[in-house]
Amino acid sequence: MPDGASMNQFVKIEGLKRYFDVSAPWLVRTLEGRPRQIVQAVDGIDIEIAKGETFSLVGESGCGKSTVARLVVGLYPPTAGSIEFDGNDMAGSRSRADMAALRRRMQMIFQDPYASLNPRWRVFDIVAEPIRAFGLAKDKADLENQVGERLRQVRLTPADGRKYPHEFSGGQRQRISIARALASHPEFLVCDEPTSALDVSVQAQILNLMVDLQRRLQLTYLFISHNLAVVYHISTRVGVMYLGRLVEVAPTDTLFRRPKHPYTRMLLDTIPDLDMTGRQRAPVAGEVPSPINPPSGCTFHPRCPFANERCKVERPKALPIEGGTVACHAIEEGRLGVEERSYAASAA
Amino acid sequence: MASPSNNPPLLEVKNLRVEFPTRRGTLLAVDDVSFDIAPGEVLGVVGESGAGKSLTGNAIIGLLEPPGRIAGGEVKLEGRRIDNLPYEEMRKIRGHRIGAIFQDPLTSLNPLYSIGRQLVETIQTHLPLSASQARKRALDLLKEVGIPGAENRIDHYPHQFSGGMRQRVVIALALCAGPRLIVADEPTTALDVSIQAQIIALLKKLCREHQTAVMLVTHDMGVIAETADRVAVMYAGRIAEIGPVRDVVKQAKHPYTKGLMGSIPSLGVRHDKLTQIDGAMPRLTEIPTGCAFNPRCTFRGSRCLSERPDLMSAGASRAACWLHDRGGVGAPIPSDGAKELVDA
Numbered sequence: 001m002p003d004g005a006s007m008n009q010f011v012k013i014e015g016l017k018r019y020f021d022v023s024a025p026w027l028v029r030t031l032e033g034r035p036r037q038i039v040q041a042v043d044g045i046d047i048e049i050a051k052g053e054t055f056s057l058v059g060e061s062g063c064g065k066s067t068v069a070r071l072v073v074g075l076y077p078p079t080a081g082s083i084e085f086d087g088n089d090m091a092g093s094r095s096r097a098d099m100a101a102l103r104r105r106m107q108m109i110f111q112d113p114y115a116s117l118n119p120r121w122r123v124f125d126i127v128a129e130p131i132r133a134f135g136l137a138k139d140k141a142d143l144e145n146q147v148g149e150r151l152r153q154v155r156l157t158p159a160d161g162r163k164y165p166h167e168f169s170g171g172q173r174q175r176i177s178i179a180r181a182l183a184s185h186p187e188f189l190v191c192d193e194p195t196s197a198l199d200v201s202v203q204a205q206i207l208n209l210m211v212d213l214q215r216r217l218q219l220t221y222l223f224i225s226h227n228l229a230v231v232y233h234i235s236t237r238v239g240v241m242y243l244g245r246l247v248e249v250a251p252t253d254t255l256f257r258r259p260k261h262p263y264t265r266m267l268l269d270t271i272p273d274l275d276m277t278g279r280q281r282a283p284v285a286g287e288v289p290s291p292i293n294p295p296s297g298c299t300f301h302p303r304c305p306f307a308n309e310r311c312k313v314e315r316p317k318a319l320p321i322e323g324g325t326v327a328c329h330a331i332e333e334g335r336l337g338v339e340e341r342s343y344a345a346s347a348a
Numbered sequence: 349m350a351s352p353s354n355n356p357p358l359l360e361v362k363n364l365r366v367e368f369p370t371r372r373g374t375l376l377a378v379d380d381v382s383f384d385i386a387p388g389e390v391l392g393v394v395g396e397s398g399a400g401k402s403l404t405g406n407a408i409i410g411l412l413e414p415p416g417r418i419a420g421g422e423v424k425l426e427g428r429r430i431d432n433l434p435y436e437e438m439r440k441i442r443g444h445r446i447g448a449i450f451q452d453p454l455t456s457l458n459p460l461y462s463i464g465r466q467l468v469e470t471i472q473t474h475l476p477l478s479a480s481q482a483r484k485r486a487l488d489l490l491k492e493v494g495i496p497g498a499e500n501r502i503d504h505y506p507h508q509f510s511g512g513m514r515q516r517v518v519i520a521l522a523l524c525a526g527p528r529l530i531v532a533d534e535p536t537t538a539l540d541v542s543i544q545a546q547i548i549a550l551l552k553k554l555c556r557e558h559q560t561a562v563m564l565v566t567h568d569m570g571v572i573a574e575t576a577d578r579v580a581v582m583y584a585g586r587i588a589e590i591g592p593v594r595d596v597v598k599q600a601k602h603p604y605t606k607g608l609m610g611s612i613p614s615l616g617v618r619h620d621k622l623t624q625i626d627g628a629m630p631r632l633t634e635i636p637t638g639c640a641f642n643p644r645c646t647f648r649g650s651r652c653l654s655e656r657p658d659l660m661s662a663g664a665s666r667a668a669c670w671l672h673d674r675g676g677v678g679a680p681i682p683s684d685g686a687k688e689l690v691d692a
Contacts, residue, residue: 060540169628170397199396199567204611204622211621226541233613233622256615270541272570274597274614287510287543343615 009084010220011049011072011188016081018042018067022292039291041067043244044081046318051187054214054221056231056252058267059241060288065224068241069192072222073108085188104134107181111193113173117165123176124161127151130184150179154209171202178209182217190222195230207234228271232256237324240264243291243299250324258338260326262304265339298329306330356427357384358561359408359529363421364431366400366407368632370415375632377403377416379585382659387528388559390552392576392593394569396608398629399582405531405565407431409448410438425529444474447522447560451534453514456521457506463490463517464502467524474525489520493550512543519550526558533565548575569612573597581605584630584640591665601662602669604641639669649677 023029023036042064049055057065070076072083074090083090088102107130110116117126127147130136137143148158154175165173174194181189194210195203211234213219225231231238232252239249240263248261259265286303289295298316301307310329318325319332330336366378378400385391395401406412408423410430423431430441442448450456458466467486471477477485483502490498493516506514515535522530532551536544552575555562564576572579573593580590581602589602600606610623627644630636636643642652651670662672670677 060542171628200569201396201608201611201625202628204613204624205626207613208621208624228541229613229615232615233618266542270545271615272568272574274570274573274609274612287512288540 009048010051010086011047011222012082012084013045013047013068013072014082014084016042016045016047016068016071016083017079018064018071018076019079037292040244040294041291042071042078043294045239045241045244045246047239047246047249049220049222050236051220052214052218053236054223054234056223056225056235056238057241058225058228058231058238060226060267062243062288062291063241064244064291065226065241066192069108069190069222069224073106073190074103075108100134104130104136104184105186106188106190107184107186109174109177109181109189109191109194112197113170113177114197116177117173119165121164122161123151123163123165123168126165126176127161127179127183130180134184136184146183150183151176153182153213154179169202170198171205174198174202174206175209178206178213182213187218188220188222190224192224193226194223196225196227203230210234228256228267240267243288243294245299245327246318246325247300247328248324248326249318250322250326254322254324256343257341258322259341260321260331260336260338261300261328262306262330262336263300266303268341298327304330306336308335358387358389358426359385359563360424361404361408361421362424364404364407364418364423365420366403366412366416367419368416372633376419376635377585377632378407380421380658381582381585381587382421383580383587383590385529385561385563387561388555389578390555390562390564390576392572392579393563393565393582394567394572394579394608395582396567396629398584398632400585401565401567401582402533404582405533405563408563409442409446409531410435411442411448440474443470443527444525445528447524447527447530449515449518449522449530449532449535451537453511453518453538454506456518457514459506462503462505463509467502467517467521470521470524485524486520489523490517492523492554493517493520494546495520511539512546515539515543515547516550519547519554523554523558527560529561529563530555531563531565534567535564536571537566537568544571551575569597569609581608584635585632586640586668587659588641588669589662589665589667590659591663591667595664599663601665601667601672602641603645603647603671605667607644646682647671647677647680649680651675651678653681 018041020039020041022039024034057068059065071078085102124147127150128143131143131146137146147161151158151160156175195206198206214221223234235252237249237251238255239246242263248264255264259268295302297313298311301311316327316329318327362382364378364381365376368375368377381404393401393404407418418431422429425445464486467489468482471482471485487498487502490502495501495513495516509517536547539547548571551562554560566572576593578591579593579596581588583604589596589605596605597609600609607623607625611625613622625644630640638654639652639657642648657668657670659666659668660672
């Protein structure tokens, strides 16, 4: 892996696959002669995340980025592949206590703060749950202390603990989710579109809070988003996903200034132009194909302007390039050069 | 460009008020909103959730959900008042003179009918065409909005289309009778970014070719920057700033617009911190006296607490802020919420 040897690999994902069986029931299949249908949501990805960095996954809906998030925290078992967390294989057989100790160190923040908080629980109990579950409080006073401390950390007050989630706005609810995620003193946070349901000014508050917390608590983030501008702002490195595969991984600045994979370039073209440079967004033809029957070879070839015969039959391998990797035959063969992009430095 | 064009505006909205009577008193959701749209012009209406932008759109097309009601002001389409028309008459205008596009294309289409049938039904409701003529028009519309293989697709059902294609069908449906005005409420929000660009390009093209005016309601400043000629920024039921899109985006005059623009991550420079506006938009029950934005504003003065600013001219735009009045904001008062409004 590029520049990986020197880094302390905190989270290591290898050959991760997750297939979902979405076939009709057996009887229907038999009577109507229908085949099984398998969605290849995640189809073999490798990611290494160093301690203290923010690794982002971007892609359009249905590319499997949320599935990766759920696989990493263990909400789904993988179909194949391995996830190593700080040197421990998450699938390895070990006692419940060992497993709990590992689980404590990773937490998740979900997209919709209206759905991820139990409406019948008071905020205090929501934040206290991980502390109770992992037995991290000595007594009641300690528990109250810890919950108050977590709420203060996300700029709420301990008095807010007596309220119910419906008494808070969307942004405040997301703060509660973050407080809950921090309650077990995790080292690794998986954030699945944490700001997508929020208004922009509130999104800025939450992003600032996340950056601030990361610095103070030395957190490592796996950040999932479809918003490239947000990803640019928050990430150390970025992985671009398309139909369950990683097509390009690169340090943030490299990805945005020297994009390589044609799909990455296409995604960058779709960022709305707020600087009013008059640049026209190139409307890309076509849509993401169904992951049930993904195209052969490179799954991007039907939409790719640089595709040739080889792209239709052979799946490209991830090749190291400029501190990242890219899976593209056109780049490998040198048919496609690296593109330099610059952005107007807007004086905000 | 400022657009005091010579041709009369297509849509005129004057002092529009929308209120919701509730048990705990009447909520004013849209308060004294005035603007107009010229033929062929795209007016963007932006704001955060609860700012009243969708309600303004719904009030114009006569689709306010009860108990919401227009409590004052007037809406004129091509010089004719439409806000006080009986339901049936409004129904004829809606679909004929005004087309509507909503956020979720799946809920705007009837899942039980093929899209062809839905198009033909709408066309025949508003235009005196025979069934075969209507079907031909439906086919032309589908081709115009860029649905490949329209001849085959016309008999398909909504579930057989992808999200982007469905939104194209909805646009075709809105265009059925050749409307003069299209009210598009978050037309791209439910779509992926790459599809979003396609739909925006399509809307712009149609607007140009047919000289249709578009009122584009969205929370996405990026979409506005690319599409709109002018933009109105709404806050707590009122217009905070309105002006040519370039001026509003690049040289915002209202502190709220400024904060809003700064809070959008930009690709140019990587700031350590995004500008943030502390606090949240007030609930309708708790709109502060004076300027509704004052508790979150870093520039506020004594006058902002007591007197409500109306839109006043500020450069090429108009902003509802005392900063642009000769009298100024009065004695400065630090804002409640802002502990640190970091301008990186």
